Amino acid sequence: MNHLRDQHYDFIVCGAGTAGCVVAARLADQKSARVLLIEAGEGYSGPEVTEPAQWPMNLGSARDWAFEGQPNPHLNGRRLSLNMGKGLGGGSSINVMVWSRGHRSDWDHFAAESGDTAWGYDSVLNYYRRIENWQGSPDATRRGSGGPVHVEQPATPQPLAWATLEAASRLGIPTFDSPNGEMMEGPGGVAITDLRINQGKRESVYDSYLRPRSHYSNLTVLPGALVTRVLLVGTRAIGVEVVIAGERQCFYAAAEVILSMGAVQTPKVLMQSGIGPEDELRRHGIAPINHLPGVGENLQDHLAFGCTWEYLQPQAVGGSGCETTLYWKSDSRLDVPDLLQCQLAFAVPSPPEVAIEPPQHGWTMFAGLARPASRGRVRLSGAGPLDAPLIEPNSLSAPEDMTAAYASIDLCRALGNSEAFNGLVKREVVPGPKEHRAMEQFIRRSAVTYWHQSCTAKMGRDTMSVVDHQLRVYGIDKLRIADASIMPRITVGNTMAPCVVIGERAADLILATQGVTAAASAIHW
Structure with a gap:
C-alpha cells in the first residue's frame, strides 16, 4: 500500500x-x-477492536466521533448520544458486529424511489451472494460462499439465546435458521444472530x-x-x-x-x-x-428503549453479547416488520432520567423501532472545518412512533417475562408494569439510538x-x-x-x- x-x-x-x-x-x-x-x-x-464483547469500550474513545443530538422536546429536552465510528473500518471496527441485510421491502423501496430496478431486492441478492462467505446452512438462492465477508452464527449460543427463541415461539413468532434468509422477506421472526466474528475475533x-x-x-x-x-x-x-x-x-x-x-x-x-x-x-x-x-x-435512526431483567445467577456473555435477532410487527395488519428487538447479554444502564439502577447481573433487550416515521436533520454551526455539526434527530416527533414504542415495549416485556426464562431470570427490573401515562414518560426518558444514522x-x-x-x-x-x-x-x-x-x-x-x-x-x- x-x-x-x-x-x-x-x-x-x-x-x-x-x-x-x-x-x-x-x-x-x-x-x-x-x-x-x-x-x-x-x-x-x-483488544477493544479485536475482542467482540469489548465493543462498548470504544464508545467515547478516540475511535468514536461521539456526536450528540440537540435537546429534543419529545424526549423531555434530553440530548441523545449519537456515537459513530472514526478510524480505519469506521463503524465496522467498533459496532456490535451484527450482519443484517435489510428487508425485501426496503430494497424494493430503494428501486421505486430511484427508478432503477438494480436497487431492488432480487438484484441486491446477487450482491450479497458475491459479498458473503456464509458459514451456516447453505441457501444457494440467498446466501454467498467464498466472498470477502465472513458471516457466522455463534457456535454455542448461551442459555439466554435459546430461552429467547422459546419465548418468541410461545408468542406465535416463527423461528428461522438465520435472520438474513427467508426471515427478511416476510412479516418477521426470530433467529440466532449472524455476526462478523471469525475465529473468535471481530472482523x-x-x-x-x-x-x-x-x-x-x-x-x-x-x-x-x-x-x-x-x-x-x-x-x-x-x-x-x-x-x-x-x-x-x-x-x-x-x-x-x-x-x-x-x-x-x-x-x-x-x-x-x-x-x-x-x-x-x-x-x-x-x-x-x-x-x-x-x-x-x-x-433517520433506529430508536430503542432498554428493558432489563436480573439473572438468578451470573451468565457468560457469548459472541458480541448479541446472540438473537427479532423483527416483528406492532400491528397484526402489517405485512412487514416495524419492530426491532436487540438483546444484549449484560445489563445496560438506563439513562439517568429513568432513575432505576441496573442489576449487578442481568440482561437487556432493546425494544426498537425498525421503521421510524420521525425525521430529523443535520445543520451547520459554522463554515469552519472544526465547527461541530448540529444534529437534530427529532426522535418521537411522529405520533405513530409513540404508538409503535408502546407495542415494542409490550412485546419485549411479554418475551422477558415468559415462562421460557424460568430458571434463568429472577425479576424484571426495567421498566416494570406501568399505566399508560407513566409508560409514556418512561419512553421519553429511556429512548436511546442504535447509532444507525442515515x-x-x-x-x-x-x-x-x-x-x-x-x-x-x-x-x-x-x-x-x-x-x-x-x-x-x-x-x-x-x-x-x-x-x-x-x-x-x-x-x-x-x-x-x-x-x-x-x-x-x-x-x-
Whole structure:
C-alpha cells in the first residue's frame, strides 16, 4: 500500500468506514487506477477492536466521533448520544458486529424511489451472494460462499439465546435458521444472530476488503486527515481539501471524488463546499454553488428503549453479547416488520432520567423501532472545518412512533417475562408494569439510538433528493456519495451490511463509467 504523499490521483474516496473501504478496494483492483482513501481517524488493533464483547469500550474513545443530538422536546429536552465510528473500518471496527441485510421491502423501496430496478431486492441478492462467505446452512438462492465477508452464527449460543427463541415461539413468532434468509422477506421472526466474528475475533470491513490489498502500489491510505470540503471548478469536482496536523492540504482527482463519511459528515462537507440548502449556506457566509434543499434533511435512526431483567445467577456473555435477532410487527395488519428487538447479554444502564439502577447481573433487550416515521436533520454551526455539526434527530416527533414504542415495549416485556426464562431470570427490573401515562414518560426518558444514522443525502427523483440512481450528486459532475446517507429510508435492522452493498454498487457504477463492466471487475476470491 502506497504511503507517499502524491497530490494527484484518479479517485479519491473520503472516509474509510464500511462503504468507503469497499469502494476503495474495488477501484484499486483496477491496476491502472490510482486510488487515495482518506480517513479522519487512525488505525487501531487493540483488544477493544479485536475482542467482540469489548465493543462498548470504544464508545467515547478516540475511535468514536461521539456526536450528540440537540435537546429534543419529545424526549423531555434530553440530548441523545449519537456515537459513530472514526478510524480505519469506521463503524465496522467498533459496532456490535451484527450482519443484517435489510428487508425485501426496503430494497424494493430503494428501486421505486430511484427508478432503477438494480436497487431492488432480487438484484441486491446477487450482491450479497458475491459479498458473503456464509458459514451456516447453505441457501444457494440467498446466501454467498467464498466472498470477502465472513458471516457466522455463534457456535454455542448461551442459555439466554435459546430461552429467547422459546419465548418468541410461545408468542406465535416463527423461528428461522438465520435472520438474513427467508426471515427478511416476510412479516418477521426470530433467529440466532449472524455476526462478523471469525475465529473468535471481530472482523471489520477494513479487515475484509483493504487488509488483503495492503501490498497494492496503486492504493494510498491516508489516516489522520479531516476532509473539509470538495474542491470545485464551476460545478465539477476536482479534488478535496483536508486538514492534517492543523495544516490544510489539497488532493486532486482526475476521475471522481466519492464521499463515504456517513450521515453526519457527508452532508456537513457538502454544505461547507457550497452544495445544499441556500438559506443554510448563506446563514454561515458560504457561497451557494448548487442549491440542493435535501442535503442534511430526512435524518433517520433506529430508536430503542432498554428493558432489563436480573439473572438468578451470573451468565457468560457469548459472541458480541448479541446472540438473537427479532423483527416483528406492532400491528397484526402489517405485512412487514416495524419492530426491532436487540438483546444484549449484560445489563445496560438506563439513562439517568429513568432513575432505576441496573442489576449487578442481568440482561437487556432493546425494544426498537425498525421503521421510524420521525425525521430529523443535520445543520451547520459554522463554515469552519472544526465547527461541530448540529444534529437534530427529532426522535418521537411522529405520533405513530409513540404508538409503535408502546407495542415494542409490550412485546419485549411479554418475551422477558415468559415462562421460557424460568430458571434463568429472577425479576424484571426495567421498566416494570406501568399505566399508560407513566409508560409514556418512561419512553421519553429511556429512548436511546442504535447509532444507525442515515438518509441525509437521499437517493431519489424528487426535489429533496441529493443523488440519482447512480449515486451522482445532482448538479455536480464527478462527485458521488456511497454511504448510509443515500438511503431513502432506513433499512430494517443494523445498517452495516446494506452499507457494504452500497459500496459494492457504487464501485460497479463508477467502473462502468470508466468502461469497465461489472463482470470484469467482480473479484474472484
